[in-house]
Each structure stands twice: as structure tokens, then as C-alpha cells.
Amino acid sequence: MGMRAETFAPAETIQKSPSSWSILGRELIKDKLAMSSLVFLIIFLIAIYGSTFFIDQAAVTKVDLMSIKAPPSSDHWLGTDLAGRDIFGQVVLGARNSFTIGFMITILAAAIGLTIGLIAGFFGGIIDNVIMRFIDFVLVLPFLMLVIVFVTIVPKYDIWAFIWIMTAFLWVGKARLIRAKVLAERELDYVQASKTLGTPNWKIIAFGILPNLSSIVIVNMTLNLAGNIGIETGLSYLGFGLPDGTPSLGTIVSNATDPNILQNYWWMWLPASLLILVLILAINFIGQALKRATDARQRLG
Amino acid sequence: MWKFTLRRILIMIPQLFVLSVLVFFVAKAMPGDALTGLIQNNPNLSPQMIAEQRERMGLNDPAMVQYARWVGNLFHGDLGISYVHKVDVTYLIGSRLANTFYLGVAILILTYIISIPLGILSGRYQNSLLDKTITGYTYLSFATPLFIFALVVVFVFGFQLGWFPTSGSVDAGVQPGTWDYFMNRLHHLLLPAFAGAFVSTTATIQYLRNEVIDTRLKDFVKTARSKGVPESKVYSRHILRNSLLPIAAFLGYDLTAVLAGNLFIESIFGYPGLGQLFLQSITQRDFSVVTALVMISGLLALIGTLLSDIILSWVDPRIRIS
Numbered sequence: 001m002g003m004r005a006e007t008f009a010p011a012e013t014i015q016k017s018p019s020s021w022s023i024l025g026r027e028l029i030k031d032k033l034a035m036s037s038l039v040f041l042i043i044f045l046i047a048i049y050g051s052t053f054f055i056d057q058a059a060v061t062k063v064d065l066m067s068i069k070a071p072p073s074s075d076h077w078l079g080t081d082l083a084g085r086d087i088f089g090q091v092v093l094g095a096r097n098s099f100t101i102g103f104m105i106t107i108l109a110a111a112i113g114l115t116i117g118l119i120a121g122f123f124g125g126i127i128d129n130v131i132m133r134f135i136d137f138v139l140v141l142p143f144l145m146l147v148i149v150f151v152t153i154v155p156k157y158d159i160w161a162f163i164w165i166m167t168a169f170l171w172v173g174k175a176r177l178i179r180a181k182v183l184a185e186r187e188l189d190y191v192q193a194s195k196t197l198g199t200p201n202w203k204i205i206a207f208g209i210l211p212n213l214s215s216i217v218i219v220n221m222t223l224n225l226a227g228n229i230g231i232e233t234g235l236s237y238l239g240f241g242l243p244d245g246t247p248s249l250g251t252i253v254s255n256a257t258d259p260n261i262l263q264n265y266w267w268m269w270l271p272a273s274l275l276i277l278v279l280i281l282a283i284n285f286i287g288q289a290l291k292r293a294t295d296a297r298q299r300l301g
Numbered sequence: 302m303w304k305f306t307l308r309r310i311l312i313m314i315p316q317l318f319v320l321s322v323l324v325f326f327v328a329k330a331m332p333g334d335a336l337t338g339l340i341q342n343n344p345n346l347s348p349q350m351i352a353e354q355r356e357r358m359g360l361n362d363p364a365m366v367q368y369a370r371w372v373g374n375l376f377h378g379d380l381g382i383s384y385v386h387k388v389d390v391t392y393l394i395g396s397r398l399a400n401t402f403y404l405g406v407a408i409l410i411l412t413y414i415i416s417i418p419l420g421i422l423s424g425r426y427q428n429s430l431l432d433k434t435i436t437g438y439t440y441l442s443f444a445t446p447l448f449i450f451a452l453v454v455v456f457v458f459g460f461q462l463g464w465f466p467t468s469g470s471v472d473a474g475v476q477p478g479t480w481d482y483f484m485n486r487l488h489h490l491l492l493p494a495f496a497g498a499f500v501s502t503t504a505t506i507q508y509l510r511n512e513v514i515d516t517r518l519k520d521f522v523k524t525a526r527s528k529g530v531p532e533s534k535v536y537s538r539h540i541l542r543n544s545l546l547p548i549a550a551f552l553g554y555d556l557t558a559v560l561a562g563n564l565f566i567e568s569i570f571g572y573p574g575l576g577q578l579f580l581q582s583i584t585q586r587d588f589s590v591v592t593a594l595v596m597i598s599g600l601l602a603l604i605g606t607l608l609s610d611i612i613l614s615w616v617d618p619r620i621r622i623s
Contacts, residue, residue: 137316140606142598144564145579146327149595152583153330230446234565237448238580256452257568259467263460270456273449284444 024215027293034289037282044279048096055089072267079267081255091272094249095279097242101163102229108167109228110221113174114213118205120175121182132179138172144231148240157243162232170228174220181216185209215294222287226280233276249276305614313607320599321375324592325368331588380593385585390593393578400470401574403486404563407494408501409555416502417548420509425536427514435506443503448565451496455569458492465492468571493570497563501555505548512544546616553609 028034070080078087120131150165151157185191186209194204235241236250237257249272256262256269362370374380380390423435459467466472470489475482516522517540525539526532567576575594582590 133312133315137319140316140599140602141320141323142595142602145595145598148564148579148583149327149331149591153327153332226444230444234446234448238564238568239584253449253452256456259460262452262456266456269452273452277445277449280446281441281444284440288440 021215024218024290024293027289028286031285031289031292034285037285040278040282041286044095044282045099048092048099051092052096055092069265069268078271079265081268082261087252087267087271090247090252091249091275094247094252094272095275097246098229098233098236098249098276099279101159101242101248102225102232105163105166105170105228105232106221106225108163109170109174109224110217112167112171114178114217116171117175117178118182118209121179122186122201122205122209124183128179131175135172135176138169139176141169143169144235147235148238151235151240159243159246162242166228166231170224174224177220178213178217181213182209185212215290219287219290219294222283222290226283226287229276229283230280302615306611309607309610309614313603316603317600320603321372321596322368324596324599325371327595328588328592329364331592332586375596380596381589383582383587383590385582385587385590390590393590394575394593394597397573397575397578400572401563401567401576403470403490404493404497404566404572404574405555407490408497409552411494411498412501412505413548415498416505417509417545419502420506421513421536421541423506424510424513424517427510432510435510439503439506442499445500447496447500448569450499451493451566451569454492454496465489470573489572493566493572496570497566505551508548509544513540516540516543547613550609550612550616553605553607553612555605 028038068080068082072079078091080086081090116131120128147165147169151162154161154165191204191208194208199208232241233248233250233253236248237254239254241250242248252272253269253276255265256273261268378391380394382388383390383393386393419435419438423432426432455467458464466489471482471486472489475485513536517535522535522539525535530538563572563574563576564580565576566572567574568580571577575597579591579594582588582594
């Protein structure tokens with residue numbers, strides 16, 4: 001009798017398994033470090049994009065010989081550089097450019113990597129083989145050196161050229177990850193059932209497999225965003241990043257290539273460096289929390 | 302075992318071919334050619350003589366022929382002539398190679414000194430305060446951009462505290478071959494090597510931690526414990542023997558990083574190695590040197606992954622199947 005009663009348990013006690021989005025959200029709230037990182041990131045984004053209306057790039061980049069190398073004061077919150085330009089204004093503009101461009105590279109690399117990874121993993125066979133040989137090859141190439149070479153030899157170098165050069169190298173890692181996941185996914189019953197029912201391949205990929213990959217893609221994109229901002233600012237530091245006229249946080253840090261500035265004028269490079277560090281750490285903490293959420297064994301709650 | 306090794310070596314041949322074609326066409330896209338290094342800033346040459354010389358050197362030949370000649374020269378170790386310094390590229394690279402090699406080796410040694418104990422401790426005392434601290438450290442070292450860390454390190458330990466030199470690989474006037482010379486070089490090497498190692502420890506620590514956590518619950522470890530093997534020996538004899546070999550195999554993959562990753566370190570610490578040579582050459586538009594360095598790095602990377610793949614397949618037979 002008891003068993004029967006259980007079999008006919010009222011329907012409302014059956015829990016719907018939570019969607020991948022609500023799992024990601026719940027993990028973020030549980031993890032205090034990730035939550036405070038998220039709050040910081042939101043305030044940071046509002047500040048840098050909102051201030052665009054108040055900060056005028058011409059005024060920030062204006063050379064003011066009366067106030068060269070001025071230490072931080074109420075006029076110039078973070079002092080001025082060798083040409084008397086306000087560092088604080090440059091940091092705000094640089095942060096905006098670095099974040100925007102890192103974000104665009106991440107989106108583009110994800111879009112291309114996702115498409116190619118889905119195709120390689122789903123169809124397999126010779127297509128997969130050719131694509132994977134190519135990906136393995138690109139992954140071995142000396143990435144930084146080639147980016148620097150392309151940045152130097154591209155005619156009419158501008159922001160888009162930089163974005164595409166970076167994307168050309170960065171989609172491969174993503175495609176490899178997605179392909180591995182699709183390989184596992186396509187053996188599952190629901191894909192086999194759809195195939196048997198005659199669902200067209202693109203529908204299985206777009207509406208069957210893709211939603212199941214969404215959480216992995218989100219996690220990977222978050223971590224890549226942090227990495228891409230790091231690479232962009234690093235290249236800009238070396239002088240092979242964003243073109244002249246588009247200040248990056250890395251461009252400000254490159255003041256420190258002069259040992260005299262590195263040693264004696266900390267405000268010209270340290271605040272921008274710390275901002276890069278904090279920004280990347282915050283995005284990473286969010287990414288790590290999301291990563292834990294995708295692995296049921298590691299969740300906090 | 303030999304089948305996998307042979308197949309893996311065969312895969313490298315098309316990779317080498319594609320790499321050389323890529324570098325060749327990138328080099329073609331750069332301004333200047335083999336003649337530029339010889340004639341630049343020489344006003345005594347008439348345009349007609351230059352044209353004749355071009356024809357004689359085969360610079361007007363079809364791309365295919367030029368490619369074949371370029372590859373042939375590569376095999377003979379002829380990398381062309383530097384446009385700026387007017388010397389053989391091989392000589393320029395040779396003068397810097399040792400420095401980059403020492404830096405790479407120092408980074409690797411420091412990486413292992415830091416990461417192997419941390420990884421083992423972290424896994425052995427899982428979820429303890431120590432483990433959490435070490436995991437926190439790996440989060441930091443994973444996220445911190447190398448150039449920022451290197452700048453802060455050189456600022457604090459080089460300029461503020463004055464413990465280490467801030468540029469160069471050795472002080473002028475120290476007699477080569479003496480003990481002082483060795484110590485002086487080591488002194489110059491420590492700070493850049495530490496900066497590089499800080500960032501590269503993450504992977505090894507996380508790998509070892511997971512390995513130790515997985516292995517210490519396995520049956521053969523339980524058997525060893527129930528036989529009465531002391532805990533320290535369980536770790537040194539039974540668990541680590543399994544986990545350390547793959548780490549040795551990762552050495553090959555690190556070869557790639559030795560050159561490329563050192564762009565930042567060598568530029569920030571003013572260390573005269575290949576990374577610095579690359580940056581100087583590209584700034585001075587000395588493209589024959591740039592081409593040679595890209596080709597060599599690509600080659601090293603291919604050989605490095607080849608070595609790692611082969612060693613890993615010997616250590617772990619499961620890899621051979623795929």
C-alpha cells in the first residue's frame with residue numbers, strides 16, 4: 001500500500017530541474033568574491049561608459065606644458081604625464097577602449113569558434129579531420145610574435161585590423177573546446193532520436209545541441225574576455241596594440257618603458273596597471289564561479 | 302609504441318611545410334628583400350645596377366622558385382643578412398641565443414621548485430586552510446598579466462629596494478669564466494626568472510593537486526597504507542611516481558613559451574635575448590631578422606610539441622590509441 005501511495009505522489013512535488021541559467025545565477029550569489037566582483041564590474045562599466053558624456057578626448061589628450069609631470073592633485077586626480085596630459089582622463093578613456101575591444105574580440109572569436117566547432121564535431125569524418133589538423137597547427141604557432149608581425153605589416157592599420165588579427169588566432173582554441181563537447185553530445189539519445197525522426201541537421205545543431213552548450217560557452221567567454229584584455233593591454237604596452245589615437249590602458253602603462261618614469265613618477269603607470277589587474281581579476285573570479293556552477297560536484301549551493 | 306612515434310613524426314612533415322609557406326609569404330609581404338640588406342644607404346649604386354643585381358639574385362623569379370631557394374638556404378643555415386646591422390642573421394641570433402636559453406632554463410627550474418611542493422601539499426591537505434591559500438595563489442597567478450607583474454617586480458625589488466639589477470644580463474668589466482662572473486649572471490637572471498615562473502606555475506600546481514586527490518583514494522595506495530607503509534613514503538614512493546612523469550613530459554610544450562613568453566620579460570628587464578632582438582628588429586624594420594626569428598620559434602614549437610607527445614605516449618599508453 002505504502003508503495004502505491006508513493007507511486008501516485010501528487011504532481012506538484014516533482015521538481016523541475018533548474019535551467020542552466022538559474023544554476024549559473026545561483027552560484028554567483030553564493031560566491032561572495034564573485035558577487036562583489038560582479039558589483040564592481042557593473043559600477044566600473046557604468047562609470048567608464050557614462051563618463052564618455054563628460055570627458056572629451058580632445059581635452060584629455062591636449063598638451064599642457066604648464067603642468068608637466070605634476071603629481072596627483074585636486075586638479076589632476078592622478079597627476080599628468082610628460083606632455084602635461086591628465087592621467088585620470090586617459091585612464092578612463094583607455095579603460096573604455098580596452099574593455100570594448102577585448103569584448104568585441106571575445107564575441108567574434110566565440111562566434112567563429114562556435115560555428116566551426118559545431119560543424120567539425122557534428123559531422124565528423126573528413127571535415128573534422130581537416131579542421132582539427134588545421135587547428136592543431138595554429139595552436140602551435142608563436143601567437144604573440146605573429147600578431148606583432150601582422151600588426152606591423154598590415155597596410156592601413158586601424159582598430160578593426162587589430163580586432164581581426166587577434167580573432168584570426170583566438171577562434172581556434174574555442175573551436176577545439178566546442179568540438180570536443182559536441183562529439184560527446186551527438187552520441188546522446190536525444191540527438192539520435194531527432195536524426196531518426198528526420199529532423200534536418202541544422203535544426204538539431206541549433207535547437208538541440210547548442211542550448212546544451214550554452215553554459216560552457218558563457219564560462220569560456222568570460223575567462224577569455226579577461227585573457228583578451230590582458231593580451232591587448234600587453235601588446236599595447238609593447239607598442240603593437242591599439243593604433244595611435246586610440247589610447248588603451250596598456251598605452252598608459254607603456255610610459256614605464258622609460259626607467260626614469262618607472263622609478264620616479266609612479267602615477268604615470270601604476271594606477272593604469274592596477275586597474276588592468278583588478279579588472280582582469282574581477283572578470284576571472286566571475287568566470288571561475290560560473291565554471292564551478294557547470295560542474296555539479298564543485299557547486300557551493 | 303614505435304607506430305605512434307612514427308605516425309606522430311610523419312604528421313610533422315606537412316606542418317613544417319605549411320609553417321615554411323606561411324612564414325615565406327609573410328616575409329614577402331614585408332617591405333624589403335634579400336638585396337635591401339646589402340645596398341641600403343649606398344648612394345654609389347645606380348638603379349640599373351640594382352635591377353641587374355636583383356635579376357642575378359633571382360628576386361624576379363616566380364614565387365615558387367624563390368620559395369624553393371629560401372627553403373634550401375634554411376637547410377644550409379643561411380638566414381640572410383640583417384638590413385640594419387649588415388651581418389649574417391645567424392650571427393645576430395647566435396649572439397643572443399645563449400641568454401634566452403639560460404632565462405628559459407631558469408624559469409623552468411623555478412617553476413618546478415615552486416609548483417611541485419605546492420601542488421602536492423594542496424592535494425594532500427585538500428580543503429585545509431593551506432590548500433585554500435594555494436588555490437587562491439593559483440587564481441592570482443593565472444589571472445595576472447605577465448607584463449604588469451614584471452613591471453611591479455622590477456619597480457619594487459629593482460628600483461625601490463635595490464636588491465637586484467634592473468637591466469642587462471651581466472655587468473660590464475666582470476671577467477668571464479670566473480666564479481664572480483657566474484654569480485653576477487645569476488644575480489641578473491633571478492628576478493626575470495621569478496617573474497616568468499610566477500605566471501607559469503598555475504598549470505603544474507592544478508595538475509598535481511588533481512592527480513594527488515585522485516590517486517590517494519586508489520586501491521594500490523590503500524594497500525600500501527594497510528601494509529604499514531609510513532605516510533610520507535606513500536606519497537614519495539607510490540603517489541608521486543605516477544604523477545611526476547607527465548610533468549616532465551610537459552617540458553616540450555614549454556619550449557614554445559620559452560621564446561614567445563619572454564617578449565615581455567626581456568623587454569621589461571632589458572635582458573639581451575632573442576625576444577628583445579625580435580622587438581628591436583621589428584621596430585627598426587629589420588625584417589630579415591624578424592622572419593628568421595618567427596621561423597625558428599615556429600620550428601622550436603613544432604619540435605617541442607612533438608617531443609611532449611612522444612614522451613607522454615611512452616608514459617601513458619592510453620594516448621597511443623587515439
